[in-house]
Amino acid sequence: MFDSASAGRYGRRDVTPDTIAPLYFLAASLLLVSGVLKLVRPRATAQALLDAGLPGSRAVARGLGGAECAAAAFAAAAPARGGALALATVYLAFAGFVGYVLRTHPTAGSCGCAGSKAVPPSLLHLGLDVVATGVGLAYVAQHGPSAMGWFAGLGLGSVPVIAGLGLAGWLTVVVVTEVPPAWHAWTPPADQDAASHADRHLVAEDALSIAGIGPGHPSLWPGVGADAGAAG
Numbered sequence: 001m002f003d004s005a006s007a008g009r010y011g012r013r014d015v016t017p018d019t020i021a022p023l024y025f026l027a028a029s030l031l032l033v034s035g036v037l038k039l040v041r042p043r044a045t046a047q048a049l050l051d052a053g054l055p056g057s058r059a060v061a062r063g064l065g066g067a068e069c070a071a072a073a074f075a076a077a078a079p080a081r082g083g084a085l086a087l088a089t090v091y092l093a094f095a096g097f098v099g100y101v102l103r104t105h106p107t108a109g110s111c112g113c114a115g116s117k118a119v120p121p122s123l124l125h126l127g128l129d130v131v132a133t134g135v136g137l138a139y140v141a142q143h144g145p146s147a148m149g150w151f152a153g154l155g156l157g158s159v160p161v162i163a164g165l166g167l168a169g170w171l172t173v174v175v176v177t178e179v180p181p182a183w184h185a186w187t188p189p190a191d192q193d194a195a196s197h198a199d200r201h202l203v204a205e206d207a208l209s210i211a212g213i214g215p216g217h218p219s220l221w222p223g224v225g226a227d228a229g230a231a232g
Contacts, residue, residue, distance in 0.1 A: 017139065017142040017143070017144030017145060017150075018150075020135060020138050020139050020142060020144060021139070021144055021145075022161070022164075022165065022168075023131075023135045024075075024079070024084070024136065024138075024139045025076065025147055025150070025165060026165050026168055026172070027075075027087060027091065027135055027136065028072045028087055028147070029072070029165065029169055030132075030173075031071060031072040031087065031090060031091070032068070032069055032072035032073070033169070034065075034113050034114065035067070035070075035071075035072060036065065036069060037065070037113075037114055037115030037117075038061050038064055038065025038068065038115065039062050039065040039066060039069070040115065041115035041116045042059075042061030042062045043058060043116070044061075044112045044114075044116050044117075044118075045064065045065070045115075046112070047110075047112065048101075048108070048110055048111055048113075049112065051101075051105060051108055051109075052097070052100065052101050052105060052108070053104070067090075068090060071083075071086045071089075071090045074086050074087075075087035075136070076146065076147040077146055077147065077148075078146060079139055079140070079144050079145070079146060080140075080143050080145075080146075083146075084136050084137075084140040084144065085137075085140050087139075088132075088134075088135075088136030088137045088140070089136075091130075091136060092129075092133045094129040095126055095129035095130050095133060097111065098111055098121045098125050098126045101121040102121050102122075102123070102126065106121075108120065108121055111125065114173070114177065117177060118177070119176060119177050122179075125176050128172070128176065
């Protein structure tokens, strides 16, 4: 039976920021890496903006990278003072951009979020951005601690947690960059069998012409030799 003390023990107070913190600081770390890559290698981001029909230049790309680094640092240092909301806002903007590119330029080669590494826009990428937005908003609601406060509270347990976050970040990057191209390479094109009989016929005629076999050539008729009809 549960008494009043048990109700408090198993109630809402057990849902702490610790359940959200790993995802939150993973999202902040990935945002920081994305910003640094834009600062160091802005060309891909500038090209992605231009491909999407938006103003794009190296200066703009570096400006975005600087803003991402600032938002990531703010999110880690002072989440309760607006940092978590800033993180959620940036990832919501990412989701909006990826969704826009998917709608208007679905064959775009990269969204430009990882420097020179091509990251093709995909529903997977969009979904992860939406999840990161939700994590930021949840951290706001839970009044989560800063990175320093959270890791200090873990004590020596912070060492495997940091290693785990590093591995999770690497796996996230691999999944986002490699899975969509692999899926598209494996999936046959939708119009693979859409070629008409007339198109195939034209291709066959072109091949015969290259081989020197034109319309009416004797070799096209069964039982007739290539020299049939030649003067004896």
